[in-house]
Amino acid sequence: MNHFQRKRGELCCEDVPLAELAAEVGTPAYVYSTxxxxxxxxxxKAALRGLDVLACFAVKSAPNLALLSLLAEEGFGFDIVSGGELYRALKAGGEADKIVFSGVGKREEEMEAALQARIHQFNCESEEELEQLSRVASRARKVAPVALRVNPEVDARTHPYVATALASSKFGVPAGRVRKAYRLAASLPGLKVVGLACHIGSQIDELGPFVEAAKKMRALFLQLRADGHDLRRLDMGGGLGVPYRERGRQPASPQRYGEALARALSGLEATVIFEPGRLLVANAGVLLSRVLLRKQGHAARKFVVVDAGMNDLLRPALYQAHHELEPVGRPRRGAEVVDVVGPVCESADVLAKRRRLPPLQAGDLVVLRTAGAYGMAMASQYNARPRPVEVLVDGRSWRVVRARESYADLVRGESV
Ligand SMILES: Cc1ncc(COP(=O)(O)O)c(C=O)c1O
Incomplete structure (x- = not known):
């Protein structure tokens, strides 16, 4: 369920017509619904009622301060992967004691900043990182609360670029080495072992891989406790998928996910940490764009060139991802098969390939749906294109929560 619906034929975000927004702030624009x-x-949160939960929004999926601040208000903590994300989370009003620092490589100054802020936990991903964190913590006369991210070797059956628990993945410590790694962690002066962590991938639409991971993690958790480690937290990561397509196979619902995980992890006497990103924000955002022109290609190939490109929304080029695309105004009668492309000088800059759409003309507004997660987060200035404006709608009102970049922004910090 999302609040991008048609009213008298015109697509709106909550009570604001998207055409009105485009007239005010221009295009391309990311528009989010409060x-x-x-x-x-x-x-x-309701889906996970059966467990003692700490929910930490994955900042990487949508790092805008206004969105983070809304989620902090909803009681969420944050899952961060860099010093920059720590800065954002704190600036948005996030509580340090609800921040989990993930990531396969952390710089020492990033560790220091997180220690100073007194974050909830560091998720380390190698024995070397444990030693490094212990050194940094000891130097700062602190003790770092730590969980080790294990690779439970579960095939998440998702796009290979977002599967993170295959035997070949760079993430986590192989399960076979975990007990030894915990002995190491327990022996290091700058660390306090508090939990165990995993994250098996992203855009996972079936429950099987999550249940398999939960069962493996449960067994490992109990084993580590039996080894004498005082584990209190189990971090199951993020990864539940969202419906990018209007029709066809739909991902498992948060309710079924919550029930399945509550069953698999009941009676563990641990706080279960979740790090959802996409699930919360993907369908809360769209990318609003305007048709620049139509172009006839070879034979029957028709192109519709829009003013948003792969630098604004990378997912189609990077993952061959599908985003539903539709006109903002009342759709014209008829249909044609077109490639909707951006202006970037790359053949990969195709936002919608071979899509059957109502006829579009120069000047029309279109939206790409489900663009709230890993949309603006992955935007770049490639081709010297300023990044889009971000707008947050709330009922009948709206505000710019990140200004469109200017040409001066493009060259900031550069010199001739
Ligand atoms: C460690 C970690 N936690 C959480 C997430 C969020 O995943 P998602 O947005 O699929 O929920 C990611 C993203 O890949 C991640 O790497």
């Missing part, structure tokens, strides 16, 4: 984000946050 009601959708709050609703997703509440549905997620």
């Amino acid at each position: 009601a959708t984000l709050r609703r997703h946050a509440r549905v997620f």
